Amino acid sequence: MQLEDNYSKKKQCSSFFLTNGPLLSHQIPSRTSGNRIYYRNECLKGLIKTLLKKRSSSTANDVKLHHNNAKPHMNAIVFIYLKQEKIKVMAHPPYSFDFAPSDLSLFNCLKHSLDTYPDATNLAKALFKEHNSIPIQEYQKTFQKWIEGMRLWHVQTNSSSPQSEIKKLPNFLIIVADDLGWSDLSPFGGEISTPNLQMLADSGIRFTDFHTASACSPTRAMLMSGTDHHIAGVGQMTEVMQFQPEFWQGKAGYEGYLNNRVAALPEILQDAGYFTTMSGKWHLGMNPSQIPAQRGFDDSFALLPGAGNHYNYEISIPIFPQVYVRNSIYIDQNTLKNFYSTDYFADELIESLKRNAMKTKAPFFAYLPFTAPHWPLQAPADVIVKYKGLYSSGPFALRKARLENQQRLGLLPLNISLPPDDTDEEGWNQLTHDEKAYSAKTMEIFAAMVERVDYAVGRVVNYLKESKQFENTFILFMSDNGASGNTLTNVPISSPSQPGKYFNNNYENIGNKDSFIAYDPRWAHASSAPGRMFKGYITEGGIRCPAIIHCPRLKSPLKVSHEFTTVMDILPTILELANVPHPGTTFRNRTVVTPRGKSWIPYLRKPKKNKHVHSDHDFIGWELFAQRAIRRGKYKAILMPSKGNTSQWELYDLSRDKGELNNLAHKEENVLKELIEAWYAYEAETGVILPEDTWSIRFPTEIALHRLIVFHGFVLNSYIENQCVEF
Template identity: 35%
Template structure:
């Protein structure tokens, strides 16, 4: 049993979904399995990971949002502890007691205390990054919120090898864990969870792969999003009459950029494609490893993304360039994507990688929620596209159903997702009915999907906190707000959403919430908290020096003759 989680991939980023990156390993798995065109996750990484690994709504796991954007009114409240709360059991917990060996490598981001790491949540072996991201070439942080890159092996602080590259290392370490198991004839069934850093900021990849995408993105984001829209139609991912969502209101226009700016943005997108290709090559190594062991044909694969594409462009945030220079980062065209470079694609490219959908990560628009999902393995029907509505919370119950595993622990928090097996074996065309209301909320970005309709609200800076109503069957790009035309439907869904908020314990963020400003505020607070002794000593030294200067001046004045 293998779960592969990609970080920040948009709906059309994977090659089988219309992306430009060469991804033969994922393409091969998609070709022999089922591709989902209407799969939804949460708009942020940690809540999505919590939901994926437990099958439980994020507010009931304790990870309603991420620490980086947590507001004061949420901190310490039930559902907002930022770690798995009592009674929350992971897929690894459930499989381990059923005789499975359980392994995890890559990004964790589900609690920073010793008891929050993978080894305390069902994983026999783990090499985990307990942060939202980190450098892909070295062991160092990528933003000021973190003082270092916190990697742990089996719950203990760990160092990375000299030849570290994240995608390679995540696969290498997983293979080493599987190799340490008994011989194939005696080996227990296993669960491998590979959580890649690709394609989270900083976007980084080997130059030789990046160079192969020269010319691919030279026409800019407007051109690419139209091409992806057309490819999505040609592939059957979306209907032929699906409207293309508009770019975010404050988007830069490609034609207004200087040649130097275009070169940097173009190269950044090349690096992202190269990072996907590099990740896929290492996934291919892992697939071959299982094949060589005679286990490929008996392995279930689930491949997906934690949320939509990353819009943040930290290079333009005030103070970031100073932090970069202090931490060994630059943003130069000559080494973009290589060791020491800070790379992000920004909101314009992010909008294009979610094409034809609206917006991106952080937001409850379809671009933040609807991502690729591929399931392949024994007895999984080959389907070009499965269009039924599905959720990230459906993955754990699907795996348990597929493996015929029953958890006997009676005091566990109840799973809220549903098994997708009726869709995978062809016995049903839907697992949610028209009357089933599915709520989603992270840091004020909210949605409720019921039948073909979706109610949604998005916060600043790209949102405006206004509720809107869409028909996703006709308009997955959310181009036509139906609130004024269908007020009764709008009010019914609002009642459903309010019921969802009360049931799961949503605590809206403080008034005026903006995730970029909140991240800066929390980063500064954490910096001061972690280094208060240094700041106190520095302040004392400065005050002492000022005192000495004043004392010296006073003595000199006293010594002068009248």
């Protein structure tokens, strides 16, 4: 520890606090460098020697050392020595900053008592007695912060101690659905059976104005970092960048994975002592240095790329890489038996939580990102049959029915209008009876996938209830973007290995493991109601997503929130609930950015006093596939790419026009001018890179990725004709 006041020169000392034992301190002689060698030889070795004398056995097994991030403590020499002594190194607890009073604080099996030094003053006096040349005030201020953190951290370890009355730290469960539309769930007006999510919504809060990016990996980057995806490393989809690398190669923010400029949420919570676990889709890096185990997860089972066969039905092609990983080990996918993605991911998460509960009482951060209902549309037959005939009236009737349900539930105003469907109703009516039946069945399969997600959520929730953790767990359910309107049914799958022969997309077989389909854009429009367009578009249908939180300890008066929120807000919200500060600009010996998102907690607890999460002066921007948008308060401006870059900015009042029907660009010119200026500021702040010909990177609708088919997450060049919608 280094302390300095305005009147004396800097003093250096190392102080250790033993469980139910005395304060041990070592003052570093003047003109001596307190480097890693000195720290190991003169500080740690003496500590271990003292410790062993006090123990009945001659081993230091089960001893855990909590330390801060000072460079001498993080050096490999120190870690190697501690490993040799069989001592486990733990991250410093909440509020124990780099200037904490203990450069290294020693706790036996996490059982720490403050009885000997019950307050900051007494603890300061104890250390002052050892080093009386340093003013006691310097210690007292620092100790106060340290004790606050330790009381929070060890509140459950000593029920008889005064700090036991403080509430234990909350657990966190973040659940992400893949390509789920705003209106698909029953709490948001959908007809699909989702009783478990309905329960969470009824006893929690529904968010009607929650926003993400328009595609999956950028959203996940913002979720993990609390900042814009152009800063976090996924400025553009990796699957797009590899076909036009000249635009982005080597540019900061376009690394194609979650970069080290951000402190990832699981990393921060891991350093605060949380057990961090995930099971599901990662899509933030494929290489060993980019996988979940390297970004803060203590335990992980992950599908690394953006999509996969839900039954793990794979083509035997040698060039396929291993795309599943368990912790740091890449898995042979053939070893995954009885696999259905939604069920398997839930199983893995529950087992991880059970294993951890047997080892420690540490709070957990659990991340459950499903791959459903992302294409290929596949679901158990006994679930699909429940929806037989339900969608025979077509997507337009479904869209209208869902809008009426949303209005009945108070999610939307009664005077709202639906945007026109670019695929037009006449096209649906021109289909033959068999074509309509085939299309309706794709929607039946989609609905079955959503129901199965709900069933998996229910299983995780039941585990939390059975283990008496439900009431202390903050649960967030969300989608990563709008519904997917990409037509795969007519895409010829061809490659040198001819994988097309492996699929059977006949009416009777679709939904099974050897089918490969998606529903068409008409159903995506229904799923996104009342939004305009769907996934891949910067319009509301692509970025406005369902979100539900359940957290009894918040005691929020809200049942439905119409407040504008973003996925970037989740990190600061969780950190505030966990009483864990963001590390600022330095984390794990690297420079990081601070979050752009804002905590929901003040608003959720006192919405009458704190009316907004983002003020009317805050600007929030979007860019993906060269589509641009900027929002301030109720106004949103968008710019879509066009051939020859001839498109103009559009302006919408989302408080009255959630379908983005009434362009106010010529009526509210001053508002639009301010928003355009804000866009350029956003572009500069986040490092957005746009090619001269923005039309060249527009989002393709025939396939979800530019001129690609993703089969089990691995890219097969299909050389199909690229068909794109005219904006």
